[in-house]
Structures are given as structure tokens and as C-alpha cells.
Amino acid sequence: MKTLVEAINDGLHQEMERDGSVLVMGEDVGRAGGVFRVTAGLQERFGAERCVDTPLAEAGMLGAAVGLCMVGWRPVVEMQYDAFSYPALDQLITHVGRYRWRSGGKMNVPLTLRMPYGGGVHAPELHEESPEAYYVHTPGVKVAIPATPGDAKGLLAAAIRDPDPVVFLEPKVLYRGDREEIPEGEHCVELGQARVVQDGSDATVIAYGAMVRVAAQAAQTLASEGVSVLVLDLRTLRPLDEETLLEAARRTGRVVIVQEAPRTAGFGAELAAIVAERALLDLRAPIERVTGYDVPFPYWRLEDMYLPSAERVASAVRRTLEY
Amino acid sequence: MQPWPPEAELIEIEPKHEIKASRTGSPEDVALDAPDRTIRRVIGDGASAADRLLEGIGSEELLALHRDMVRLRVFDERAVGYQRQGRIGTYAIFWGHEAIQAGAHFALSADSDWVFPSYRESAIGVLRGLDPATVLAWWRGHPAGWWNPLELKVAGIAVPIASQVPHAAGAAWGMRLKHEPGCALVFFGDGATSEGGFHEGVNFAAVMKAPLVLICNNNGWAISTPVARQSRAAALVDKALGYGIPGVRVDGGDVLAVLEATREAVDRAREGEGPTLIEAVHYRIAAHATADDPRLYRDDVRSEQERHHECLARYEAYLRRQGILDEATAEQVRADATEEVRRAMRDVEALPDPDPALIFDTTYAVPPEQLLRQREIALAAVPGAVP
Ligand SMILES: Cc1ncc(C[n+]2csc(CCOP(=O)(O)OP(=O)(O)O)c2C)c(N)n1
Numbered sequence: 090m091k092t093l094v095e096a097i098n099d100g101l102h103q104e105m106e107r108d109g110s111v112l113v114m115g116e117d118v119g120r121a122g123g124v125f126r127v128t129a130g131l132q133e134r135f136g137a138e139r140c141v142d143t144p145l146a147e148a149g150m151l152g153a154a155v156g157l158c159m160v161g162w163r164p165v166v167e168m169q170y171d172a173f174s175y176p177a178l179d180q181l182i183t184h185v186g187r188y189r190w191r192s193g194g195k196m197n198v199p200l201t202l203r204m205p206y207g208g209g210v211h212a213p214e215l216h217e218e219s220p221e222a223y224y225v226h227t228p229g230v231k232v233a234i235p236a237t238p239g240d241a242k243g244l245l246a247a248a249i250r251d252p253d254p255v256v257f258l259e260p261k262v263l264y265r266g267d268r269e270e271i272p273e274g275e276h277c278v279e280l281g282q283a284r285v286v287q288d289g290s291d292a293t294v295i296a297y298g299a300m301v302r303v304a305a306q307a308a309q310t311l312a313s314e315g316v317s318v319l320v321l322d323l324r325t326l327r328p329l330d331e332e333t334l335l336e337a338a339r340r341t342g343r344v345v346i347v348q349e350a351p352r353t354a355g356f357g358a359e360l361a362a363i364v365a366e367r368a369l370l371d372l373r374a375p376i377e378r379v380t381g382y383d384v385p386f387p388y389w390r391l392e393d394m395y396l397p398s399a400e401r402v403a404s405a406v407r408r409t410l411e412y
Numbered sequence: 413m414q415p416w417p418p419e420a421e422l423i424e425i426e427p428k429h430e431i432k433a434s435r436t437g438s439p440e441d442v443a444l445d446a447p448d449r450t451i452r453r454v455i456g457d458g459a460s461a462a463d464r465l466l467e468g469i470g471s472e473e474l475l476a477l478h479r480d481m482v483r484l485r486v487f488d489e490r491a492v493g494y495q496r497q498g499r500i501g502t503y504a505i506f507w508g509h510e511a512i513q514a515g516a517h518f519a520l521s522a523d524s525d526w527v528f529p530s531y532r533e534s535a536i537g538v539l540r541g542l543d544p545a546t547v548l549a550w551w552r553g554h555p556a557g558w559w560n561p562l563e564l565k566v567a568g569i570a571v572p573i574a575s576q577v578p579h580a581a582g583a584a585w586g587m588r589l590k591h592e593p594g595c596a597l598v599f600f601g602d603g604a605t606s607e608g609g610f611h612e613g614v615n616f617a618a619v620m621k622a623p624l625v626l627i628c629n630n631n632g633w634a635i636s637t638p639v640a641r642q643s644r645a646a647a648l649v650d651k652a653l654g655y656g657i658p659g660v661r662v663d664g665g666d667v668l669a670v671l672e673a674t675r676e677a678v679d680r681a682r683e684g685e686g687p688t689l690i691e692a693v694h695y696r697i698a699a700h701a702t703a704d705d706p707r708l709y710r711d712d713v714r715s716e717q718e719r720h721h722e723c724l725a726r727y728e729a730y731l732r733r734q735g736i737l738d739e740a741t742a743e744q745v746r747a748d749a750t751e752e753v754r755r756a757m758r759d760v761e762a763l764p765d766p767d768p769a770l771i772f773d774t775t776y777a778v779p780p781e782q783l784l785r786q787r788e789i790a791l792a793a794v795p796g797a798v799p
């Protein structure tokens with residue numbers, strides 16, 4: 090039985106064991122084992138040259154990781170918090186996502202950029218961001234977001250093994266949440282396979298990360314009202330499992346998309362566009378989005394009203410049913 | 413076909429000044445010596461090292477500085493307690509940093525000069541009239557904690573490391589462009605010197621000859637990372653040479669050494685001579701923040717030693733040796749400071765829950781229509797909210 094933090098830690102141990110070119114780097118990841126203890130024990134096990142405390146420089150870290158890739162390493166870079174990955178966005182956009190393309194498709198950039206993300210933890214400013222849209226908007230970059238300990242371990246392994254750069258966003262509100270039985274030893278969950286959390290016939294709720302739990306709670310409430318909801322956990326935003334998504338949309342005819350990030354140009358807008366383009370005539374109600382608002386993540390005494398709640402999701406589903 | 417580059421851009425640039433041979437080729441270049449790595453002190457140890465006196469600072473000012481330090485100390489001690497009691501959230505402890513904060517701030521003029529704090533200097537505004545309740549509200553996640561930087565010339569708390577350095581460079585530069593007498597002072601840590609924002613900000617200020625004082629709070633640690641893993645420079649002050657600005661190293665536990673160095677830097681700034689880097693060297697005795705457990709990465713021996721050498725006790729001993737501070741005054745100052753913070757916490761707890769409308773109303777001067785629609789829907793769902 091492992092928490093999400095323990096599962097990622099387990100996954101890192103497995104992948105470093107399996108492949109001597111995997112190298113973990115970041116601020117406070119070595120000696121202290123990370124501010125969330127995600128990298129605990131790695132330095133003791135693999136040495137200070139494979140679990141490296143770096144200077145406090147995110148752009149430097151990610152840029153150096155590109156160079157490490159060029160000479161045969163497979164770096165796993167930790168950003169201490171979501172917002173502190175922003176100094177590295179320049180490297181991500183101008184190089185990480187482009188080097189394969191720039192090399193005529195010949196050079197791999199097999200790095201993984203992991204970070205805790207998202208709200209609900211009552212932290213000071215810039216510790217509760219949901220930056221997935223910046224990443225998924227960057228060509229050449231993949232984005233994985235686990236919602237369970239087992240997926241965290243399996244998707245991380247897939248991210249590390251992938252020949253392309255993968256941004257791996259860890260919902261920090263779930264870090265020490267529910268424990269779960271997870272596969273021992275090597276465990277890989279292929280990127281691009283959505284997970285049906287629960288099947289249903291009246292409406293589909295699409296979510297990822299911490300919002301999967303919210304969606305499932307809403308589905309439970311609705312079940313007591315006799316409404317059958319299909320809950321879909323995307324697991325990866327790129328590659329995106331369009332097939333599962335569209336099949337669910339067509340079959341249920343009603344779609345509610347949940348995202349914690351601000352609304353405008355969020356990933357939910359992309360999902361809505363895909364459903365509209367490919368399944369519009371199968372829909373029985375307009376698509377609903379339940380999102381954060383177009384404001385900076387609020388001071389934490391107001392975060393509960395900002396974050397999509399099960400109640401907001403349930404209301405959105407009811408609107409699609411009453412349409 | 414257009415010629416390339418277009419002819420209009422092929423203007424010859426006449427050199428305005430004769431360029432003297434120098435390291436950078438900059439016409440205004442003055443050969444700077446490498447910064448002195450000696451750690452400057454004013455406060456003696458009551459034994460072999462003698463106390464110095466600061467010119468132009470009388471006993472009234474020395475006592476005012478003492479009051480500043482005590483107010484910060486008491487704020488910090490009580491804030492840590494409030495965090496433990498769940499009355500505020502995670503809190504960045506500055507116990508032992510009061511000499512740097514109060515000493516540097518004392519050299520400024522509140523009328524003209526700007527301060528740019530990091531999270532470590534969250535309460536610095538209290539020294540120029542900000543209500544400690546505001547700072548406690550910030551740590552409590554309450555919007556009452558967001559102050560207007562323009563009011564007291566105290567910038568917002570910068571959470572991303574080093575991101576405030578370019579802001580301070582810009583403010584300083586801007587004041588110079590307007591021929592205003594003000595300068596800017598920016599606080600940042602030893603870890604911050606590794607960030608691009610630090611480099612770009614300092615270099616910018618140096619090139620613009622901006623009236624900026626850069627205070628590097630070198631407490632030896634960036635969370636669990638020791639300064640030796642942050643830089644190979646023998647001293648962080650050495651970096652000044654690379655930017656072509658003077659650098660000074662002071663004992664960060666000696667409030668008067670910090671004050672003296674900052675005063676000199678402020679004078680230089682006001683005379684149009686540009687920025688100065690001050691490295692204040694000390695040791696982070698407390699944890700990084702209330703959520704941090706230093707036992708994971710360092711032993712307690714050094715912290716315990718340093719605790720006996722902490723900055724407020726050192727300053728109080730100095731004042732006693734000078735016959736300026738008596739027991740009754742010291743106690744009164746502490747009692748007043750305690751009452752001030754107690755009152756502040758009571759005020760914060762008496763605040764009504766924040767108005768949810770605020771998050772929508774403070775993002776834009778003129779909120780876009782989409783946001784107004786989001787506001788309407790959000791507030792309709794909040795019981796008791798006034799749309
Ligand atoms: C850009 C950025 N990266 C990482 C962090 C997380 N973080 C918070 S404090 C800290 C250490 C800062 O050390 P230092 O600059 O020495 O200042 P000190 O905390 O010692 O005052 C780190 C890495 C951050 N706030 N911003």
C-alpha cells in the first residue's frame with residue numbers, strides 16, 4: 090500500500106536501477122530527499138552523482154538537462170513547485186520541445202520534467218498553480234498527469250523511457266492521500282491511454298489530476314439521484330486518447346469537462362473543441378466546462394470557492410440533463 | 413528585391429567619446445579593484461575586539477534601531493507560535509536575520525526610498541508603518557494581506573527567488589531618469605545569486621548606473637543546499653567585480669556593520685555612482701520555514717553555537733557597554749512589541765471571511781466580459797456573497 094509520493098519514489102528507484110543513464114537532479118532533491126520527500130533515499134542508494142543537488146537555477150537545470158541528453162544521459166529534472174518551473178519555460182519552449190525537430194528528427198531529448206502542481210493545500214502565493222496548458226501548448230513536449238499512486242508509478246516509468254521530453258505533473262493535494270496497492274517491481278503505463286474510472290450511460294465527465302477525485306465524487310452524488318455518469322481520467326494530455334474520449338461522448342451524449350486551471354485557453358477548451366469537431370451530432374446538450382477562473386490562484390482562504398467542487402461538477406451534469 | 417540590410421539601417425555610428433583602453437571598453441570605465449573579502453564589523457565582543465562608534469548616529473537613533481530589531485524579533489517569534497497553533501499557514505522564519513533587515517532599512521529614507529523584500533523579509537514594511545496585522549494576514553492566506561506597494565514604497569513579497577532584483581533595478585533606474593532623490597534596496601538570499609534574475613537585474617542596474625543597494629542575505633543555506641554547492645566563488649561579494657560595481661562584505665549579525673555599509677551604498681547611489689553589492693554573512697539558525705526539518709540535512713551543532721551569538725543579544729550587549737540601554741527600557745521595548753503583535757493577531761482573527769468577489773475585482777482595471785460572467789456564476793453559488 091503506497092501513497093502517491095511513495096509510488097513516485099518507488100518508480101524512480103526502479104527506473105534508476107534498471108537504466109544507469111537515468112539521473113535525478115533538482116533543488117534539494119539529494120541530501121534532503123526533496124521538499125516533499127519524493128526523491129528520498131535516492132542519493133543514499135545511487136550516489137550524489139546520480140541524484141544531484143543543483144544550484145538554485147531552473148533555466149540552468151533544464152538547459153543543462155538538454156546537454157546531458159546530448160551525451161547520453163536520461164535526466165529526470167525536479168522543479169520544486171509548479172510556479173518555479175516558469176523560469177525554465179524559455180528552455181522548454183526554445184529548445185526542449187524543438188531539438189528533435191531541429192535535428193531533422195535525429196536527436197532524442199529523453200528528459201522528464203517533474204513537479205508538484207495544483208491547489209488545495211493552503212500554501213502561499215505561487216505554490217498552487219496549474220500550468221499544464223503552457224506545457225501542452227509547446228510542440229514536441231508530452232504531458233502526463235497521474236491521479237492515482239499506481240498510475241503515478243507507471244506513467245513515470247513510461248515518461249522516463251520515452252524518447253521525447255515529458256512533463257510530469259504530480260497533483261500535490263493527493264501526495265499523501267489515499268494509499269493504494271500498486272504493482273511491485275517494474276511497472277509501466279503506456280502514455281496515451283485514458284482510464285475509465287467508472288462507466289456510465291447518461292453523461293461523461295472528463296478530468297485529470299486531482300479533478301478525477303472531484304469528478305468521481307460528483308458521479309457518486311448523481312448516482313443517488315439515479316443518474317449514471319461515466320468518469321474518464323485522461324492520464325496524459327499529450328498524447329491524448331481521443332478514441333476513448335469520443336466513444337464516451339458519443340455513447341452518453343453529454344459531456345462535462347473539469348479543469349482546475351483558469352478557464353480561458355485551458356486544456357478543457359481543447360477537449361471541448363475536439364468533441365465539437367468529431368462528435369457534435371451525437372451530443373444531446375451543449376458541452377459544459379467546470380474550471381478555475383481567469384484570475385491568479387487566490388489567497389488560500391478563498392481557494393475553496395475557486396477550485397472546481399463536486400457540487401459544481403454535479404450541477405453542470407444536471408444542466409446537460411435538463412437541456 | 414530589397415537590399416539587405418535595408419539601407420536605412422546602414423547609418424554609421426559616430427563614437428561620441430574617445431574610448432580609453434579598459435577592461436570592458438566602456439568609456440566610463442573606472443578600474444575597480446576586486447572587492448575586499450574582509451568581513452566588516454562595528455560591534456566588538458566585549459573582550460579583545462573593541463566596539464567602534466558610528467559617525468552621525470546618536471543614542472536616540474541607536475535606540476530606534478534597537479526598537480526596530482525587537483519589533484522584528486517579536487513578530488517572528490510570535491508568528492512561529494501562531495503557525496504552530498494553526499492561526500497562520502506556512503511561515504518563513506527570519507529569526508537571526510533582524511540585524512540585516514533592520515540595519516539595512518535604517519539607512520533608507522522612508523519618504524524617497526523603495527524596499528524590495530523576498531519572503532524572508534515579509535515584515536520589513538512594519539518598520540515604516542505597515543500594520544503587522546497586514547503581514548500576518550498575508551501568511552494567513554487572507555486578502556487583507558495584500559498591500560499597495562506605492563503607499564509605503566514597499567514592494568510586494570517576492571516568492572520566486574531573485575525575481576524582485578530586476579524590479580528593484582527598474583525602480584532605481586526610473587527614479588534616476590526622473591531626477592528624483594530616491595534609491596531602491598533589494599533583499600535576496602545566497603541561493604538567489606544562482607538565478608538568472610539576479611544576474612540580469614544586477615547587470616542591468618550596473619549598466620544603467622541605477623541607484624540600487626543589493627543586500628545579499630548570505631545565511632549559508634538555500635533550504636538544504638549549502639552555499640558551497642551554490643557557487644565556487646571564494647566569497648559571493650566577488651561577483652561585484654564582474655558587474656563592475658563595488659562590493660562590501662559585512663557581518664550579518666552585526667546590525668551596525670550592516671547599517672554602516674548600507675549608508676555608504678545609499679550615499680553612492682544618491683551621488684549617481686550606481687549600485688553596490690553588500691554581502692551580509694551569517695548563519696541560518698532556524699529552519700528555512702515552519703514546514704522544513706533541518707535535521708534531514710544538517711546537524712544541530714553549528715546552529716546551537718550560532719544561537720549563542722545571535723544578532724539581537726549582540727546589539728543589546730553593545731548598547732549596554734555604551735551605557736545606552738538599561739534593563740527597564742529593554743523590557744519596555746519588548747513588552748510594547750509583544751502587545752503590538754498580539755493586537756495585530758487579534759485584529760486579523762476578527763476580520764470577516766474574505767469577500768469572494770475580490771478575486772474577480774482585483775485582477776484587471778476593467779474586467780473583461782468573460783470574467784464578469786464567471787464572477788456572476790461563481791458568486792451565485794456562494795451562500796451570502798453579494799454579486
Ligand atoms: C524560482 C524559485 N525556485 C525555487 C523556489 C523554492 N525555494 C523557496 S526558498 C528557496 C531557497 C532560497 O535560498 P536563499 O536564496 O539562500 O534564501 P533564504 O531562503 O536562505 O533566505 C527555494 C529553493 C522559489 N521560491 N523560487
Ligand SMILES: [Mg+2]
Nearest residue numbers: 601602633634
Ligand atoms: Mg540562504
